[in-house]
Amino acid sequence: MLAFQFVKGKKMWKSLGWCLFFTCILIPLVDADWNILKLSRNGLKISLKNYCESWRLNVELHNIRQFEVVPEECIEYIGKYMKSTQYKVDSQRTTEECLVYLSTSCNLKNDGRDAWIFDIDDTLLSTVPYYKNNQYGGNKLNVTSLEEWIRKGKAPALDHSLKLFNELKYRGIQIILVTSRREHLRSATIDNLLNVGYYGWTRIVFRDIANEFVSIKKYKCDVRKELMDEGYRIWGTLGDQRSSIDGSPSPRRAFKLPNPMYYVA
Numbered sequence: 001m002l003a004f005q006f007v008k009g010k011k012m013w014k015s016l017g018w019c020l021f022f023t024c025i026l027i028p029l030v031d032a033d034w035n036i037l038k039l040s041r042n043g044l045k046i047s048l049k050n051y052c053e054s055w056r057l058n059v060e061l062h063n064i065r066q067f068e069v070v071p072e073e074c075i076e077y078i079g080k081y082m083k084s085t086q087y088k089v090d091s092q093r094t095t096e097e098c099l100v101y102l103s104t105s106c107n108l109k110n111d112g113r114d115a116w117i118f119d120i121d122d123t124l125l126s127t128v129p130y131y132k133n134n135q136y137g138g139n140k141l142n143v144t145s146l147e148e149w150i151r152k153g154k155a156p157a158l159d160h161s162l163k164l165f166n167e168l169k170y171r172g173i174q175i176i177l178v179t180s181r182r183e184h185l186r187s188a189t190i191d192n193l194l195n196v197g198y199y200g201w202t203r204i205v206f207r208d209i210a211n212e213f214v215s216i217k218k219y220k221c222d223v224r225k226e227l228m229d230e231g232y233r234i235w236g237t238l239g240d241q242r243s244s245i246d247g248s249p250s251p252r253r254a255f256k257l258p259n260p261m262y263y264v265a
């Protein structure tokens with residue numbers, strides 16, 4: 001009798017197990033619109049979405065560096081992210097945190113020397129329309145075609161960045177734009193910025209011939225040093241690349257917007 005009940009109990013657990021297997025494992029698998037990769041890490045079966053999400057996160061964490069292209073298997077995932085509400089929410093959160101920091105941790109002097117540095121591409125202006133036609137970073141960078149696109153001056157504003165830009169202006173902070181765009185794109189860039197609503201910056205710095213042979217990071221550090229030597233207090237920077245943030249002298253705080261499409265060193 002006892003043995004029988006034991007067997008029955010075991011059977012019941014077995015069928016419950018199958019039931020759980022079907023509802024929790026099989027049905028979601030069938031539902032999922034992504035392919036299951038035969039990827040296994042330490043016995044962990046992961047999906048393509050898991051794989052690409054972790055690739056993206058590790059790019060943002062700056063664990064993955066110097067990548068030349070988005071991995072082929074993640075092009076679709078990165079494209080979806082760049083078009084998603086999530087990308088907008090992530091970016092908006094970044095700019096909101098800039099304002100939290102300004103309101104809680106900055107003692108602005110309002111003497112014309114309080115400053116904030118903005119990067120341009122994928123910080124103030126979006127290059128997503130260009131990268132949309134270039135596999136969202138899945139194609140190797142072609143400077144010629146990127147510059148042709150920039151010259152058209154059709155880059156849209158990133159709305160949350162425009163809001164932050166205007167808020168800083170309203171608070172009397174000097175806005176300084178430091179871009180990796182080259183000097184010959186100056187007028188196209190300024191026209192583009194004005195057309196989408198950015199105006200009233202204090203200075204805009206482009207990469208000149210002398211700066212073309214140093215890294216973007218070094219160039220941006222040199223500009224910060226010049227500004228500090230002139231007496232500017234750089235309360236913060238906003239950029240989408242670590243090369244806008246890293247190195248010395250550093251701004252008091254740096255904020256990074258998401259950008260998994262390309263890496264600028």
Ligand SMILES: *[C@@H]1O[C@H](CO)[C@@H](O)[C@H](O)[C@H]1NC(C)=O
Pocket residue numbers: 142143144145148
């Ligand atoms: C880069 O872009 C230019 C201009 O669109 C094009 O003529 C050239 O073939 C491209 N180069 C490569 C390697 O794809």
